Amino acid sequence: MKYRDLFFVWVSLCVFAMMLTGCGSSKPSKFYLLNSMTTPAESVSTSADAAGPSVLIGPVTLPAYLDRHQIVKLVGNHELVLDEFTRWAESLEDSFYRVLTENLSLLLNTPKVYAYNSRGSTPSDFQIVIDVTRFDSVSGGDAYLTAFWTVVGKDDTTYLMQKKSVYHAAAAATDLTGMVDAQNRTLTEFSREIATAIQSLQK
Numbered sequence: 001m002k003y004r005d006l007f008f009v010w011v012s013l014c015v016f017a018m019m020l021t022g023c024g025s026s027k028p029s030k031f032y033l034l035n036s037m038t039t040p041a042e043s044v045s046t047s048a049d050a051a052g053p054s055v056l057i058g059p060v061t062l063p064a065y066l067d068r069h070q071i072v073k074l075v076g077n078h079e080l081v082l083d084e085f086t087r088w089a090e091s092l093e094d095s096f097y098r099v100l101t102e103n104l105s106l107l108l109n110t111p112k113v114y115a116y117n118s119r120g121s122t123p124s125d126f127q128i129v130i131d132v133t134r135f136d137s138v139s140g141g142d143a144y145l146t147a148f149w150t151v152v153g154k155d156d157t158t159y160l161m162q163k164k165s166v167y168h169a170a171a172a173a174t175d176l177t178g179m180v181d182a183q184n185r186t187l188t189e190f191s192r193e194i195a196t197a198i199q200s201l202q203k
Contacts, residue, residue, distance in 0.1 A: 027085050028085070029084070029085045029086070029087055030085060030086050030087070030176065031087050031088070031089040032071065032086070032087070032088060032089065032176065032177075032180045033088070033089045033090070033095070033180075034095040034096075034098075034099050034180070034183065034184050034187060035099065035184060036098070036099045036102035036103050036106070037102070037103050037106050037107070037188060037191070052108045052109045052110025052111075052112065053108060053110060053112070053124075053125040053126060053198060053202060054110070054112035054113075054114075054122075054123075054124040054125045054126070055104055055108065055110070055112065055113045055114070055124055055125065055126050055127075055128065055198065056114050056116060056122055056124040056126070056127040056128070057097065057100055057101055057104070057113065057114065057115055057116060057127075057128050057130070058097065058115055058116020058127075058128070058129065058130070059116050059129060059130075060093065060096055060097060060100075060116070060130045060132065061130070061131050061132065062092060062093050062096065062132045062135060063132065063133060063134065063135075065080060066092050066093075066135060066136065067091070067092075067093070068082070069087045069088050069091070070082040070083060070084060070086065070087055070088075071083065071086045071087065071088060071137075071176065071179075071180070072136045072137075073136070073137055073138070073139060073179070074136050074137065074138050074139070075138075075139045081139070086176050092135070096132070096135070096187070097115045097116075098115075099184075099187055099191070100187065100190075100191055100194075101113050101114070101115050103187075103188065103191035103192075103195075104191060104194060104195055104198075107191060107192065107195035108195055108198060108199070112124070123154075124154070125154055126151055126152070126153070126154075126160070126198055126201065127151070127152040127153075127156070128149060128150070128151055128152075128194055129149065129150045129152060130147055130148075130149045131147065131148045131149070132145070132146070132147045133146045133147065133148065134146040135147075135183065135186075135187075136183075137171070137179040137182060137183060140171065140174060141170075141171030141173065141174045141175070141178050141179045141182060142168060142169065142170050142171050142182060143167075143168070143169045143171065143179065143182035143183040143185070143186050144166075144167065144168055144186065145165075145166070145167040145183070145186035145187065145190060146164070146165070146166050146167075147164070147165050147190065148162075148163070148164050149162075149163055149164075149165065149194070150162045150163075151197060151198070151201065160201050161197055161201065163193075163197070165190055165193055167186040167189050167190060168186070169182040169183070169185040169186045169189075170182065
């Protein structure tokens, strides 16, 4: 075998060995999920109507920088950190809709809570239009949620309430689990505020 052929064989073996090493040491991804409230004791419903109100959630808009599967962490005032190996199990927008829908159903004691569908809205007693401007965590793990939201009446044109809500939750731990848990708590508190607002409008 010529020297040139031996050289190419050696290079090929080196490349193959590097590929095997890279595959063997690849870091597995971790996936995280926001969860809704689960215990009936957390309900704040005092409505005399056992059926409860019907509520349409949405449209909900989130900042474009959150439109990704990687979990976003804010470092300083302007820098975002994305880790390819720590991801949401579903899009953050889908999680927001799902958790808010389930929470309001529990808090208001009603199964008639619907997520907005662009193909046609479901008739409801109240519609909650939400513009989220922040929903992330800082490097220490603390979470922040800022949202502008409007309660629309049954006629789809009357604005019954318009508010800005700002939440901060301290993380119990500085790891990703603690960070996601803190984000989850801000969304739980936001759900409570919306539920309380709807109850006040029913009186």
